[in-house]
Amino acid sequence: MEQGGDAAAARRMERIASHLRPTPSSQMEEVSLLRGSNCRAKGAATGFKVAILGASGGIGQPLALLMKMNPLVSLLHLYDVVNTPGVTADISHMNTGAVVRGFLGQPQLENALTGMDLVIIPAGVPRKPGMTRDDLFNINAGIVRTLCQGVAKCCPKAIVNVISNPVNSTVPIAAEVFKKAGTYDPKLLLGVTTLDVVRANTFVAEVLGLDPRDVSVPVIGGHAGVTILPLLSQVNPPCSFNSEEISYLTTRIQNGGTEVVEAKAGAGSATLSMAYAAAKFADACLRGLRGDSGIVECSYVASQVTELPFFASKVRLGRCGIEEILSLGPLNEFERAGLEKTKKELAESIQKGVAFISK
Numbered sequence: 001m002e003q004g005g006d007a008a009a010a011r012r013m014e015r016i017a018s019h020l021r022p023t024p025s026s027q028m029e030e031v032s033l034l035r036g037s038n039c040r041a042k043g044a045a046t047g048f049k050v051a052i053l054g055a056s057g058g059i060g061q062p063l064a065l066l067m068k069m070n071p072l073v074s075l076l077h078l079y080d081v082v083n084t085p086g087v088t089a090d091i092s093h094m095n096t097g098a099v100v101r102g103f104l105g106q107p108q109l110e111n112a113l114t115g116m117d118l119v120i121i122p123a124g125v126p127r128k129p130g131m132t133r134d135d136l137f138n139i140n141a142g143i144v145r146t147l148c149q150g151v152a153k154c155c156p157k158a159i160v161n162v163i164s165n166p167v168n169s170t171v172p173i174a175a176e177v178f179k180k181a182g183t184y185d186p187k188l189l190l191g192v193t194t195l196d197v198v199r200a201n202t203f204v205a206e207v208l209g210l211d212p213r214d215v216s217v218p219v220i221g222g223h224a225g226v227t228i229l230p231l232l233s234q235v236n237p238p239c240s241f242n243s244e245e246i247s248y249l250t251t252r253i254q255n256g257g258t259e260v261v262e263a264k265a266g267a268g269s270a271t272l273s274m275a276y277a278a279a280k281f282a283d284a285c286l287r288g289l290r291g292d293s294g295i296v297e298c299s300y301v302a303s304q305v306t307e308l309p310f311f312a313s314k315v316r317l318g319r320c321g322i323e324e325i326l327s328l329g330p331l332n333e334f335e336r337a338g339l340e341k342t343k344k345e346l347a348e349s350i351q352k353g354v355a356f357i358s359k
């Protein structure tokens with residue numbers, strides 16, 4: 001046997017044994033990121049640690065697959081109250097770099113969250129035909145509260161991406177939980193509205209006869225009905241639409257979620273396009289953490305671009321999470337009227353979320 005063979009064999013046996021151990025232990029600490037300051041250091045050599053809460057669900061599973069494929073991820077924690085052993089076993093066989101660990105049920109939430117750089121939350125019930133996103137509030141508000149309490153305790157410096165609906169209220173709920181825990185940093189809390197941008201890019205590209213990858217549409221406001229406000233006057237590449245096109249596109253973008261809910265006829269809401277959107281947004285957050293420049297995405301965040309405490313608009317992502325909230329830019333008359341409707345509904349949804357925690 002070559003020199004050092006015994007040591008190498010021992011290491012191989014340890015790796016086999018570690019696979020047979022049910023829960024992660026000291027291994028989690030080995031895959032550590034550059035830490036120490038309030039912000040992450042550029043060029044984190046070993047990759048980022050990401051947790052998905054609600055990982056066994058319709059969004060969670062394809063999102064887990066996409067995050068396992070992301071070369072910026074070194075450790076992927078999959079948490080849910082059901083089915084994580086199966087999902088984790090399945091995903092863990094993919095020969096990509098990220099190490100995958102599964103966590104099942106509330107007693108394992110803290111282990112799932114400890115040391116994470118990014119926490120993505122798609123946990124919660126989806127809509128059925130005839131429901132609004134706000135109809136999900138009663139169940140999902142409590143789920144988001146519990147999960148964010150775990151974040152506050154175990155990884156208060158993590159970036160949090162909130163997907164669970166109604167996003168217009170669940171993000172304020174998360175903020176209130178963090179405030180109560182004394183860990184709130186508005187730069188680290190982002191509501192995921194990327195699917196609205198993804199849809200807007202697709203539908204606008206269809207009308208213009210362009211490749212959707214070449215189209216960029218800012219979508220501001222929030223993530224429900226009239227609060228989804230596409231800025232068709234700011235489409236890139238620059239273009240103009242007649243009033244019929246504006247009406248068709250605005251309605252289709254605002255109703256994109258309902259279009260999928262109805263097509264699925266009781267079997268849930270958008271999951272695959274959402275997983276794509278969430279993975280795209282998470283990747284942007286990770287590239288920001290790495291120190292890449294020029295990372296701009298729309299997101300629903302604590303904001304001063306309007307008089308409301310939360311609003312979705314373009315934000316620049318960096319090593320500390322949100323580095324800058326960009327101004328809305330010039331709006332046309334149609335968009336200004338839409339903004340008034342958006343603000344009225346958003347104000348109520350934000351207040352409902354805040355009241356849920358303070359009651």
Ligand SMILES: NC(=O)C1=CN([C@@H]2O[C@H](COP(=O)(O)OP(=O)(O)OC[C@H]3O[C@@H](n4cnc5c(N)ncnc54)[C@H](O)[C@@H]3O)[C@@H](O)[C@H]2O)C=CC1
Nearest residue numbers: 054056057058059080081122123124125126163164165274
């Ligand atoms: N922000 C956005 O653009 C979008 C948001 N959504 C929302 O995402 C949420 C999830 O949707 P789907 O994945 O389709 O639902 P789903 O029902 O397929 O999956 C939800 C998962 O959450 C898990 N879960 C429930 N309570 C939990 C808890 N306390 N801790 C951890 N996990 C828990 C469930 O076990 C399930 O696996 C819904 O609220 C939906 O409305 C959906 C599409 C787009």
Ligand SMILES: O=C([O-])CC(=O)C(=O)O
Nearest residue numbers: 127195256257258269270
């Ligand atoms: O419509 C829903 O309930 C899910 C969702 O938020 C979306 O697809 O945009």
